[in-house]
Amino acid sequence: MAELLVIRHGQASFGAENYDVLSDLGRQQARAAGQWLRDMGWTPDRVVSGTLNRQIDTVAEMGFAPDREEHAGLNEYDFGSLLSARYGGAVPDLVQGDRKMHFRTLRETVFEWQRDEIAEPYETWGAFVARVEAARAFATDTDAKRVLMVSSGGVIGQLAAASLQAPAEHMMNLNLQIKNASMTRFVFSGSLFSLSEFNATPHYATPDGAKLMSYS
Structure with missing residues (x-):
């Protein structure tokens, strides 16, 4: 093994x-x-x-x-690209700069990515x-x-x-x-x-x- x-x-x-x-x-x-x-x-x-x-x-x-x-x-x-796609290119400053908010939002965004709910992601979940x-x-x-x-x-x-x-x-x-x-x-x-x-x-x-x- x-x-x-x-x-x-x-x-x-x-x-x-x-x-x-x-x-x-x-x-x-x-x-x-x-x-x-x-x-x-x-x-x-x-x-x-x-x-x-x-x-x-x-x-x-x-x-x-x-x-x-x-x-x-x-x-x-590319979490930056996923967040950008979710927010239409305008990621809120709080999401970018605050660790807790960033990772909470990233978690939700990845779940949406997995469900193919992010419009035109840089890379599909598949x-x-x-x-x-x-x-x-x-x-x-x-x-x-x-x-x-x-x-x-x-x-x-x-x-x-x-x-x-x-x-x-x-x-x-x-x-x-x-x-x-x-x-x-x-x-x-x-x-x-x-x-x-x-x-x-x-x-x-x-x-x-x-x-x-x-x-x-």
Whole structure:
């Protein structure tokens, strides 16, 4: 039985002009995750990330960059474009700048997206599901026994929900729980793909490590 260990990228730059940049905290989180894996003797045989800067830089900070492969199916859904489509291009300032309002509204918007209620989205829900599945198939089509994947919360939520054959809404309920640089583990063999561990942060399990915890 092989393992697929999926890491969410470290904290990005919420509220900044360019979200797709790791914050200083995000870089610390990624380094802590990489160090914990090495301390546990867990070295990946294969490393795959999406093409977003925050994913690529997380792999680099973890210390596994030289062997990294890419698959765009691991990129996050474009929440900015979804919100813009929902509000006709005029997203309220409160939704853009207030964390609680942003994520509450995003949750409602994703549910509408899943029900095909967003007019002319940049990407349909069905297309998102298909590309995540394509990325999963790419990562697990291997003789490697330990595959490390670095992705984002929505993708990880979808991987977990699909593995459990859960209703679509569960993707977003899982998505909003996922901590930065957390670890979600699957086991796979042939057609078998099963969730083993979700949203774990053993690298934060010390008083100093607890200070690294973040969700967005």
